[in-house]
Amino acid sequence: GVPHLGAPLARVPRLFRPMFSGITHNLRPSDELHRLNENFKHISQNENIRVLSMAESIPVELPFNQKDLVVPLASAYPQYGELRVVAAANHMNICKVAHRHDVRYDALRRFIARILDEEFSSSSTSGPTMRTMEATPNQLHHPKRERKTVTKRPDKLSVASPVSKAVVKKAAAASVRRL
Known part of the structure; x- marks a missing residue:
């Protein structure tokens, strides 16, 4: 920690x-x-x-x-x-996620998903229509490069559009700072 x-x-x-x-x-x-x-x-x-x-x-x-x-x-x-x-973690391995089924990975994934759900459910529905997209970290800063795709790959972040840079930035900053 x-x-x-x-x-x-x-x-x-x-x-x-x-x-x-x-x-x-x-x-x-x-x-x-x-x-x-x-x-x-x-x-x-x-x-x-x-x-x-x-x-x-x-x-x-x-x-x-x-x-x-x-x-x-x-x-x-x-x-x-x-x-x-974290029940099975010491200071040396608290931030070292071993695999996708690791409790640390799951806790962080759920935390980020909950934040994104809250942000998107509270955003205005009068904007552009929602769609599922694949976004790499580079694309999060360049919304024009978004691709309309559905992904299950763990190295990609599945988010719904419209993606506000501020929303993604806050979610990422809040959750990654502690890992």
């Missing part, structure tokens, strides 16, 4: 983390991280950016036969958006 409010293990003496000292220094729980989290919370609420956070549940091995969560639940959940605690 993302240590929104810091990771207590960032306080471990430098002896055990010399390669990562520059990175972990910024991950210590601090007022700065708290302000950053609050600022993003405010922006996400004002801009209606949906957030999905995923938390690890399996401790990693540490020096001296110790085990602990790198990002504890209290820091993995930024106090807004949705949280999924």
Whole structure:
């Protein structure tokens, strides 16, 4: 998970983390991280950016036969958006989806689908007619290149048109930030 409010293990003496000292220094729980989290919370609420956070549940091995969560639940959940605690994930594999049947993939897919359903069901029906289309990430920024197609391929995003760049941008930003 993302240590929104810091990771207590960032306080471990430098002896055990010399390669990562520059990175972990910024991950210590601090007022700065708290302000950053609050600022993003405010922006996400004002801009209606949906957030999905995923938390690890399996401790990693540490020096001296110790085990602990790198990002504890209290820091993995930024106090807004949705949280999924992944039962079989540690800090090293929380963002590594193994296959399409992986619970992380399914949670993210459902999250994005729900956002798109909500956005399209609340949009005006007086605009262009709806159609199913295949869109690559490049085409999301170039609506004129859309192709009228139905796809089941996992490397493509099936969306309904009209596709607002803002809708897709918000959905993508909100869901991918935490992975």
